[in-house]
Amino acid sequence: MLWHQLIACAVLALALTQLHSASSQTATSKCAKNFTEVGDQCLLAVNSWLNWYEADRYCHTKGAGLLSLKNDTQLQLINKWLNTSLANQLELWTSGNSLGxxxxxxxxxxxEQSRYLPWATGQPRPYDGDCLMLTGTYSGLGVGNYRLAIRNCSNWAVFVCEQQSQNRSTRVCLKPEAFEMAQVVV
Known part of the structure; x- marks a missing residue:
């Protein structure tokens, strides 16, 4: 009788150890590789000079789109992040446009129609183009206070790609005859 209890405890301990090992191998992140979480957005700073169309296409190759803005809180977070990720860049493309x-x-x-449009001083000037760019101002601490300006879509600028936040986790599937990893988007 004692051997049966001992074997049952050993099997239970082994099962719990495997379960703990599997759960500790679960890695969760909101952003895909190379993207940085900024507020509720996943952003990728691209320090390549492209026109708006090429920048939009580049972001799509990364499973993302050009940056969009929702509110002032989000813009403040982006302003802080840009000081480290695209330091000293005065202008960068957003996904905003009036092409239609x-x-x-x-x-x-x-x-979605742009409801939040934090215009730079002297903007909007629709005759300047159809695409929206964030333009910053120099201060003693570098570039900051990014606001929207209208530019010709064929101008060249750096840009930020935005990926919609997703909960990604890697889970371990235990089978008696195999060990497999699967990536699940929740």
């Missing part, structure tokens, strides 16, 4: 209807702006990556 002059003077009405949409975020290309979401398809």
């Amino acid at each position: 209807q002059k003077g009405v702006y949409f975020w290309q990556n979401t398809g």
Whole structure:
């Protein structure tokens, strides 16, 4: 009788050890590789000079779109992040444009009409182009206070790709005859 209890405890301990090992191998992140979590967004700073169309296409190759803006809190977080990720860059592309209807702006990556438009001084000037760019101002601490300005889409600038936040986790599937890893998007 004592041997049966001892074997049952050993089997239970082994099962619990495997379960703990499997759960400790679960890695969770909101952003894909190379993207940085900034507030509720996953952003990738790209220090390559491209026109708006090429920048948008580049972001799509990364499973993302150009940056869009939702509110002032988000813009403040982006301003801080840009000081380290794209330091000293005065202008960068966003996904905002009026390519479909002059003077009405949409975020290309979401398809939503732009409700939050923090214009730079002297903007908007629709005759300057159809695409929205974040433009910063120099201060003693570098570039900051990014605001929106309208530019010709064929101009060249650096840009930020935005990936929609996803909960990604790696889970271990235990089978008696195999060890497999699967990536699950929750």
